[in-house]
Amino acid sequence: RVYYLLHKPRGFITTASDPEGRPTVLDLLQGVRERIFPVGRLDWNSEGLLLLTNDGDLAYRLTHPANHVPKTYRVKVKGLVGPAALEAVRRGLFLDGRRSLPAEIRRISAQSNSWLEVTLYEGQKNQIRRTFERLGHPVLKLRRIAIGPLTDRTLRPGEFRGLTEEEVRRLKEPR
Incomplete structure (x- = not known):
C-alpha cells in the first residue's frame, strides 16, 4: 500500500481522469507508478491537502460520514x-x-x-x-x-510527499 500527501493547487480536478481534458491531481504526481486515487475531493477553485492512496479500506474509513474525521x-x-x-x-x-x-x-x-x-x-x-x-x-x-492528524505547512502548491509509517498509523487509529 502507498500513501501520498499532495498540496493541490487551484485549477486541478480531483479525479483520476477527466473526459473534458482538464488537468487532474494525478498529473501532479510525476514518478508515482502505483495506481492510486484521491481520498475525498477538493473543488477546482480550492487548494490544500489531499491524500492519495491505493488503500481502499483507509479511504473508506476517512470518507465515511459516520467516522467524523x-x-x-x-x-x-x-x-x-x-x-x-x-x-x-x-x-x-x-x-x-x-x-x-x-x-x-x-x-x-x-x-x-x-x-x-x-x-x-x-x-x-x-x-x-x-x-x-x-x-x-x-x-x-x-x-x-x-486531514485528521495530517498537516504539512512545508508543501507548496503542486508538491507531494509520501506519508511516514507513523502518519499512516495515526490515520488508521480508531477515533
Whole structure:
C-alpha cells in the first residue's frame, strides 16, 4: 500500500481522469507508478491537502460520514463575519434539506474581508462554499490545512510527499 500527501493547487480536478481534458491531481504526481486515487475531493477553485492512496479500506474509513474525521480549512470570505454567523456554523445549518453537523470555527482576522479557520466533521459537497454563500459571505479563497492528524505547512502548491509509517498509523487509529 502507498500513501501520498499532495498540496493541490487551484485549477486541478480531483479525479483520476477527466473526459473534458482538464488537468487532474494525478498529473501532479510525476514518478508515482502505483495506481492510486484521491481520498475525498477538493473543488477546482480550492487548494490544500489531499491524500492519495491505493488503500481502499483507509479511504473508506476517512470518507465515511459516520467516522467524523476532522478536516480543517483556512477560508477567506467576503465581508465581516459577525457573531451570529459564527454561531450558525458552530450549530450547523440546513443545506439541501438536512442539517449539517456542528463545526468548529474561529476568526483569524477581519478587515474588509474575514479569514476563518473551519473544522468540519463531514464532507457534504461544497459545504463550506454553500454555507458561507447562504450566510451572505461568499468564499474568496479556500485551503484545506489538515486531514485528521495530517498537516504539512512545508508543501507548496503542486508538491507531494509520501506519508511516514507513523502518519499512516495515526490515520488508521480508531477515533
